Amino acid sequence: MVISYVLLVSSVAAATPVQQLQEANQAYQDGRFEQAISQYEAILDEGYSSVALYHNLGNAWYRVGQPGKAALYYHRGLELSPGDGGLQDNLAVIRAGFADPISPLPEFFLKRWWRFTKSIFGINGWAIIGLLLLWGGFAGLWRWRTAPQREQRKKAFIAGVVVLLLAVLPFVLALDGMGTNDRSQKGVIVAGTPNLYEAADTRSAVIRPVPPGAAVLVIDQIGEWVKVRLENGETGWLTRDQFEKV
Secondary structure: OOOOOOOOOOOHHHHHHHHHHHHHHHHHHOOOHHHHHHHHHHHHHOOOOOHHHHHHHHHHHHHOOOHHHHHHHHHHHHHHOOOOHHHHHHHHHHHHOOOOOOOOOOOOHHHHHHHHHHHHHHHHHHHHHHHHHHHHHHHHHHHHHHOOOHHHHHHHHHHHHHHHHHHHHHHHHHHHHHHHHHHOOEEEOOOOOOEEEOOOOOOOOEEEEOOOOOEEEEEEEEOOEEEEEEOOOOEEEEEHHHOEEO
16 A cells, blocks of 8 residues: 655645645655554644545554554545545455455446546536536527527527536536435444344344444434445444444
8 A cells, every 4th residue: 555645735824734744644654654643634633635635544544453444534535536546446455354255246337437427526516517507508598589690599599408408417416416425324344343233232133243444334223223234235233333434
């Protein structure tokens, strides 16, 4: 696992996090992983985040023997960039260390494409693109009503309608991105190896132990108990304090 670099573009007033990042990267390279973790987390606490920052922090946690924490930050990086190959490779390394394999189910290619497309510009980016296309479509229709020649009005009408239809896609991407954020219930087992139960009761049958680093998706909740789905499709119950939300 190699360290990843990122440039934080900021104002002069925010120079301290940039310096912290450089020092954290140096601490990582020098093998002072706990110091690097402390400095990376301090940067996050100040409101800065990026794929590379999550990548570096995950690497540092992995180096100190905490695969659960490492996986948590790799998954947080993937929330920003779902197609990041480095993060995916690092998660594959963690999964390979599970005593009882949990192999992710293959994702339908259209779902994967849609998730990747949403991440290209983000919610705000797609909303801005949608607004620009919307205004472009209205401009075309305005030209259709005001152009002096029939041929010009015809072309303006067609262009306006096409651009208005194109505006639908970025708005749908932005709205779906907002909904995904609201519905985000992904978590990661960060420590220990809790049992996955068939019911919300420790007296029920144990389906399997869940290793640190395994991802879970919350699908139901009863009090402190949550029903989760593992990446291999298995479902069962854990208590809320046994994983950390991505």
